[in-house]
Amino acid sequence: MRPLVPVTTAARILLGVAFFVLFLAAWALATLGGYVNRTFLADPLTMAVAGWRLLVVYGFARDIAVTIWRVVGGFVLAAVIGVPLGIAMGAWKPVEAFFEPFVSFARYLPASGFIPLLILWAGIGETQKLLVIFIGSFFQLVLMVAVTVGSTRRDLVEAAYTLGARSGGIVRRVLLPSSAPTIAESLRLVLGWAWTYVIVAELIGASSGIGHMITDSQALLDTGQIIFGIVVIGVIGLASDYLFKTLNQRLFPWSLATA
Amino acid sequence: MARLILEGVSRTFPGVRGGPPTRALEPTSLSVADNDFICLLGPSGCGKSTLLRIVAGLDAPTTGRVVLDGAAVGGPGADRGMVFQSYTLFPWLTVEQNIRFGLREKGVPAAAQARIAADYVARVGLEGFERHYPRMLSGGMQQRTALARALANDPKILLLDEPFGALDNQTRALMQELLLGIWETDRKTVLFVTHDIDEAIFMANRVAVMTARPGRIKRELTIDLPHPRHYTLKTSPAFSAYKAQLTEEIRVESIRALEMTRAL
Numbered sequence: 001m002r003p004l005v006p007v008t009t010a011a012r013i014l015l016g017v018a019f020f021v022l023f024l025a026a027w028a029l030a031t032l033g034g035y036v037n038r039t040f041l042a043d044p045l046t047m048a049v050a051g052w053r054l055l056v057v058y059g060f061a062r063d064i065a066v067t068i069w070r071v072v073g074g075f076v077l078a079a080v081i082g083v084p085l086g087i088a089m090g091a092w093k094p095v096e097a098f099f100e101p102f103v104s105f106a107r108y109l110p111a112s113g114f115i116p117l118l119i120l121w122a123g124i125g126e127t128q129k130l131l132v133i134f135i136g137s138f139f140q141l142v143l144m145v146a147v148t149v150g151s152t153r154r155d156l157v158e159a160a161y162t163l164g165a166r167s168g169g170i171v172r173r174v175l176l177p178s179s180a181p182t183i184a185e186s187l188r189l190v191l192g193w194a195w196t197y198v199i200v201a202e203l204i205g206a207s208s209g210i211g212h213m214i215t216d217s218q219a220l221l222d223t224g225q226i227i228f229g230i231v232v233i234g235v236i237g238l239a240s241d242y243l244f245k246t247l248n249q250r251l252f253p254w255s256l257a258t259a
Numbered sequence: 260m261a262r263l264i265l266e267g268v269s270r271t272f273p274g275v276r277g278g279p280p281t282r283a284l285e286p287t288s289l290s291v292a293d294n295d296f297i298c299l300l301g302p303s304g305c306g307k308s309t310l311l312r313i314v315a316g317l318d319a320p321t322t323g324r325v326v327l328d329g330a331a332v333g334g335p336g337a338d339r340g341m342v343f344q345s346y347t348l349f350p351w352l353t354v355e356q357n358i359r360f361g362l363r364e365k366g367v368p369a370a371a372q373a374r375i376a377a378d379y380v381a382r383v384g385l386e387g388f389e390r391h392y393p394r395m396l397s398g399g400m401q402q403r404t405a406l407a408r409a410l411a412n413d414p415k416i417l418l419l420d421e422p423f424g425a426l427d428n429q430t431r432a433l434m435q436e437l438l439l440g441i442w443e444t445d446r447k448t449v450l451f452v453t454h455d456i457d458e459a460i461f462m463a464n465r466v467a468v469m470t471a472r473p474g475r476i477k478r479e480l481t482i483d484l485p486h487p488r489h490y491t492l493k494t495s496p497a498f499s500a501y502k503a504q505l506t507e508e509i510r511v512e513s514i515r516a517l518e519m520t521r522a523l
Contacts, residue, residue: 158317159347159405163361163412164337173360177351254351254392 042224047231050224060213064232067198067209070126074133075194079187082141089142090149090179091171100146103139111136112200124205129198136197137190144186148179181248181255188244195237262448263291263314263416267323270309283309285475286323289467291416294446298459299476300505301469302513307452310474311420314450315341328415337361340414342422346401348393354404355380355389361412379407382441399430406438416448423458435461436490443487456509460484460501461493468508471516478508 007015024044030036031043042050054060089096089103111132122128152175160174202211210229217225267286274280284306291297299307312318314325316335325332327339340361348357358376367375380389383403393401402422409417419438423431439462442449453459459466460482468478484497492498 155343155345155347156349158335159341159343159349160360161317161335162315162337162339162341162418163408164364165360169364173364174349177349180351252351254394 039221040223042222042227046224047227050222051228051231054213054225054228063209063213064236067202067211067233068236070129070201070209071133071191071194071198073126074130074198075137075191077130078134078138078141078190078194082138083145083183083187086142086145086183087149087171087176087179089146090152091175096146096150099142103142107139107143109135109139111197115201115204119205124207129201129206129209132201133194133197137194140193141186141190144190145179145183148182148186149175152178181252184244184248184251188241188248191240191244192237195233199233261290262293262295262328263289263450264326265289265310265314265323266326268310268313268320268325269322270306270313270318271321282473284313284320285470285473287475288323289476291448291450294448296442296449296462296464297451298463298466299450299452299469300456300459300466300509301454301474302471302509302516303454304472304516305469305512306472306474307454307469308420311341311418311450311452314416315339315418337365337412338415339418340409340412340416341418341420342402342405342409344421344424346393346398346405346425348401348404348408350393353390353392354385354396357393357404358408358411360408365412375411376407379411382410383407383437397430398426399434402426402434403437406441410441410445410447414447416450419449419451421453422451424453424455431458432490438462439488456502456505457493460498460505461488466505468505469512471512471519477512480505 028044031038031041032045038046051060085099089099114135115128115132118128118131122131156178157170157174160170165173198209199211199214202209203215206212210233214226214229217223217229265288267288268284269282269286270284272281272283287310289297299310301307309318313320314332316325316332316339332339348354349360352360355373355376358379359372362372362375376389380386383406385400385403385407388396388400393404396404406422422438423434426434435458441447442462451459451462463482466480466482467476468480469475470477480501482501484492484501
């Protein structure tokens with residue numbers, strides 16, 4: 001194998017699937033072969049049955065829908081406020097000087113640490129869940145967008161100036177289009193993080209959602225259901241990631257990064 | 260009549276980390292007449308690009324001023340089109356959209372934008388590539404687009420900062436002929452920065468030779484060669500005579516520049 005030499009699409013898919021198969025085989029061997037106590041780790045078949053019962057008997061689809069709604073809600077909220085603020089910070093240095101120190105501080109505040117406080121403020125309803133996701137993603141997103149916009153190629157900005165662009169034109173016709181693919185990529189990353197925050201929020205003080213099902217199953221020692229819940233999150237994450245990537249490639253065909 | 264006048268323009272860059280300030284450009288004066296094609300020729304690091312950036316309004320002079328058509332230059336503007344040495348096409352725009360950038364910024368109607376863009380696409384020989392993105396183009400094609408983009412704006416003066424410096428020799432020679440052909444038709448006022456003696460003689464009506472850093476114009480030489488110029492001119496005796504003169508002038512400065520770096 002020579003470094004950096006690309007593989008064919010067929011080989012890539014085959015290799016990617018092969019590891020999933022290998023992983024599944026190792027899991028099946030460990031559990032069905034009796035090497036691991038079934039109380040602590042369910043085997044793949046038990047998990048599949050548990051998942052089926054969850055979906056058909058216990059209405060797990062509704063929990064999935066609730067969780068997706070929370071993730072999307074918190075993420076959209078963070079994006080709608082965070083992206084414009086990040087753009088403003090990247091484009092105008094006084095705005096950056098005003099917000100950057102606080103945002104840098106705030107992004108190290110652990111979102112999960114806020115949960116008890118948020119329960120006091122907003123109860124255990126939907127507002128609290130959205131706020132956890134918002135706090136977890138907003139500050140990170142603002143900084144990533146600000147850095148992206150601020151690192152726009154200076155020679156492109158200068159070229160636009162010599163073509164008669166003014167401040168407004170520079171922002172709209174140079175900073176924004178040149179940053180758009182990287183901003184979309186940041187959104188994709190942040191959406192992934194939003195998925196971890198929603199589960200944390202649902203593990204504590206929730207009456208619905210995938211995280212709530214996982215805590216309930218822990219009380220029942222049903223590791224099959226827990227694993228099924230985790231797998232569902234993984235599958236949804238993978239699907240949304242793929243959608244985002246495809247969308248980015250469609251939107252920014254000029255960008256090398258997404259080619 | 261003088262279109263562009265530089266009056267005692269100098270530039271000193273502040274010192275880095277408490278170091279002494281760098282004088283990039285000594286007070287320099289230059290007068291560019293309408294329809295002139297002037298080459299600023301000098302060794303690398305002599306401040307010729309700094310001078311051009313000041314004319315473009317991308318950098319401010321420490322002393323002196325730049326006057327274009329009687330008005331002092333305060334910042335960049337569409338009246339001074341520029342082509343850079345680095346590739347500065349907007350990567351998210353197609354060739355055609357790049358050429359239309361300045362026109363759109365000016366508020367030219369879409370139909371007129373399309374007409375002007377098509378005209379310049381043809382003049383720089385990029386028919387069939389209108390919908391290509393810059394990353395699909397070779398370096399020469401990118402610089403041709405950049406030239407068309409600057410010209411489409413119909414600037415009062417065209418500023419070129421070693422625009423063919425990154426191209427291979429053959430492409431560079433063809434680009435010189437292309438630009439010269441455009442100039443011979445339009446007689447657009449041009450200020451062209453280069454360190455290539457052949458390029459300067461072939462293109463210019465007047466060559467301004469700059470000294471090593473801190474740069475100033477030490478000599479202005481009128482190139483009295485007839486237009487239209489053909490590439491065979493480069494092997495003519497008259498061309499060689501100019502080349503011998505300028506080679507001597509530049510060589511002295513290059514040696515000075517080298518000695519200065521040794522002294523440091």
